Amino acid sequence: KNPCDIFYEHRPYEFVGENHRHTIRLHLPFVDKDEIDLVKVGEELVIRIGNFKRNIILPRTFVGLEPKKARLEKDYLTIDFGGNNEQEERGNHG
Numbered sequence: 001k002n003p004c005d006i007f008y009e010h011r012p013y014e015f016v017g018e019n020h021r022h023t024i025r026l027h028l029p030f031v032d033k034d035e036i037d038l039v040k041v042g043e044e045l046v047i048r049i050g051n052f053k054r055n056i057i058l059p060r061t062f063v064g065l066e067p068k069k070a071r072l073e074k075d076y077l078t079i080d081f082g083g084n085n086e087q088e089e090r091g092n093h094g
Contacts (some may be wrong), residue, residue, distance in 0.1 A: 013056060022065055026078075
């Protein structure tokens with residue numbers, strides 16, 4: 001095979017921020033949800049899968065928010081972030 005060929009086309013993770021929702025989406029094939037451990041430490045999200053650990057530096061818009069919900073669907077782990085401002089906005093609108 002040619003070493004210049006592209007062998008992998010997926011982004012390892014992406015940050016999405018829209019409509020007051022902040023989400024990280026990670027491509028994690030071959031992983032069971034029971035194997036995943038998430039913890040936010042300062043400006044980093046630490047993800048442990050079995051014996052492997054990955055630290056992801058969070059963008060500034062995510063730093064003041066806490067992980068609220070995580071779900072694994074079709075090889076993608078989606079982590080929703082939120083905080084007090086988001087809860088206050090929900091309270092004001094309904």
